[in-house]
Amino acid sequence: MEQGTGLVFQSLRLVEHANPSPAPCSEVRMHELSIVFYMIDTLEEVARQNELTTIQRVTFNLGEVSGVLPDYLVDCWNWAVKRTDVLHDAVLDVVPIAAVTVCNDCGKTYGTVAHGKTCPHCGSPNTVLLRGNETEIDTIEAL
């Protein structure tokens, strides 16, 4: 019985070692990876249309409640751009956009992350997200 457990453990370790590092952004964070692929498609198209040879830096607005994790986004970016020509050494600057909600009843604004959908000023649930859901390319530096 003990010997059997030991063998199972050993084979699990072997499997682990046989596959040390897949892509730094694996299926675990498909959201960030799909955004990165979409950005690269867009940027390659911009480069074609404007006859740019090298994109050096891209600024990306990332809303606080967009559900995208900036660290994963940068990891995926650094991995994916190496597969391209025009973006090969491009740096991704992620600009965090704070989430703000406005209340339709009292007209005041408040931080979305702290208070959610209920207005902290008057208690109304009649609120709308003003900003903080952005996932958009802001500026591009290129040659």
Ligand SMILES: [Zn+2]
């Ligand atoms: Zn209110």
